[in-house]
Amino acid sequence: MAGIGFELRRLGGRDEILGPVAAVAHAAIVAAGPWLYTVMAILVIGEAAAPVMSEEALASFRVLVVYVFSLSLVGTAPIAMVGTRVLADALYRRQYGDVRALFALTLLAGGAATLVLSALVFLVLLPTAPDVAAVGIAASQVVSMVWVGLAFCGAVRDYLQVTLAFATGLLTAVGLAVSAALVDLGPVAMMWGFAAGFVVVFLWLTASFAATFPAPCRTLAAARSAFLQRLRCSPSLAVGALAGSLSVWVDKWIIWMSGYGEPVEAGLIHAPIYDGPMFIASLTVVPALALFVTSLETTFFDRYQTYFHSIDNHATLKTIRRQAQILERETMRTLAGIMMVQTALCIIVVLTAPAIVEAVSLQFRQIGVLRMGTVGALFQYLFMSCSALLIFFDATRIYAALQVAFLASLAGLTLVFSHLEPGTLGAGYMVTCIAAGFASLLALMRVLRSIDFRVFVGSATSAQRA
Known part of the structure; x- marks a missing residue:
């Protein structure tokens, strides 16, 4: 993109x-x-x-x-x-x-x-x-x-x-x-x-x-x-995408196959107690994704182009490093701004969860799943946006490692909580998303701070592999 x-x-x-x-x-x-x-x-x-x-x-x-x-x-x-x-x-x-x-x-x-x-x-x-x-x-x-x-x-x-x-x-x-x-x-x-x-x-x-x-x-x-x-x-690009797409659904599949799964007349299995509130929770990410496209991929891309133009135009090392610092600062500022908006929306949904459950005809025992899913979705947005930026900087190995770790953690924790009370079904998703969100943020910060090395040394290495 x-x-x-x-x-x-x-x-x-x-x-x-x-x-x-x-x-x-x-x-x-x-x-x-x-x-x-x-x-x-x-x-x-x-x-x-x-x-x-x-x-x-x-x-x-x-x-x-x-x-x-x-x-x-x-x-x-x-x-x-x-x-x-x-x-x-x-x-x-x-x-x-x-x-x-x-x-x-x-x-x-x-x-x-x-x-x-x-x-x-x-x-x-x-x-x-x-x-x-x-x-x-x-x-x-x-x-x-x-x-x-x-x-x-x-x-x-x-x-x-x-x-x-x-x-x-x-x-x-x-x-x-x-x-x-x-x-x-x-x-x-x-x-x-x-x-x-x-x-x-x-x-x-x-x-x-x-x-x-x-x-x-x-x-x-x-x-x-x-x-x-x-x-x-770049095989890690495909591996990361596969793991990322699997992680979107692996928690649902595990819950479907657990004791909470219910068959429908078409012969398919689902778990209404988990699917409904998680469906609503996932919708809360849409505003942040829209802001990500409009804000991050416009202002960020301006800084991104400015940095690489300074390299193409043979600017001094001091100028290139200054542009890298500006790029890092602008990227983190934009991410923080979007996270503030998404956090406010998350708080509203968590506080009004009983009213939302009643409005969409869910059961009150699903309130806990909705709240956990909403908090998890907040940090999953952070994970997704940082992952997208890692691809932007061609840090595909880090991207793939994060996606595989997220998939394994989500599958393992969901399997554990699928044997517990219904109100805790969303805990595995929430804990995994929080950990993955912070891990991806730290990885992105590390990549941004080493961008000069990645551009000059990493590009040469990639060219030799190609």
Whole structure:
């Protein structure tokens, strides 16, 4: 996502109040588009279909959506991460001829990985009916393509088109899913309608990307070579992305497989006592992610470019070190500012947890899980933002180590607390996120303070490996 944020800077710089608001809104779509899309779709579809469908059928639809998202993210993340890095390299070198080929290659590889993973789950591990397995596998493929399309469209910087794509897809999904519910076609047909909305999103994103890079795709050979070379040079990038995507879902999977798991009529397993409050807690991160895109990836990138321009222009060592100090100070200041906003939101949610639980029809014994999940989400945002910055500075080994440690710790602690009282189910997530947040912050501070060494010595070492 090198270079992302210029359009957001233009919007944020407008004098009227709608400019900054539009910038944050577009950033929220870019940072969490699929997640927001799903939240809105489930809420609207659930409200519209509730009078004509049983709660069990609606639960099957919701759980099927969750499975599709988890499988598509895990299958696509490592491939999309490497593909996006290769794209950034090509754009930096102004080599636009193979951009479409790289996009197609990443789509094919991500789709293949998701196909294998989703087929394993729906056909082998779970006793699902053929129609459920078919829609689960197909929808996972579609959502995996959206993950890739959204990642690559970060280079286009056409945030209006990204927002319009998700808005149009949302309307399509809601319309088709609600229509299926009204004529009593069941949760499987509703899921086909939901997937059709994601097809609209993908086609819109692809059209926007193709219009920006019109060079035709004649062969995948060059793109495949660049992809494999980047994978050999930075395998930790793929490892970190895989571990990071697994850590998003591993706590849910463990709780599902514990004594708290409940089957739905579609043959899938979920844990309402854990999923509901953690779902709400995860939404509290969206404002911070939007601010991260607008604030950090505009002001930070200015300082980032200034630092490297001073090197390119053969500035004195004193000037280069001064720019490095400015970059470090601006980065930490921006992170602290966003954390203050997110902390305030976290406190509000923790204090009003009983009212929130009552408003969304959860059980009062889930209040503790909601509070722990909200506190954990606060520090998970810190972990995610610091991890993103570590990638920015090409500290991929540190990034991968943090992701693997986070995954192992979260899995272990969740397994322990899954055998205890329901009110403590979120403790493993909270403790892991707090520890990981501070660990990633310390790692980022260390990288920022050694940036001169990493740029001059690390770049030479990387060039020799390549």
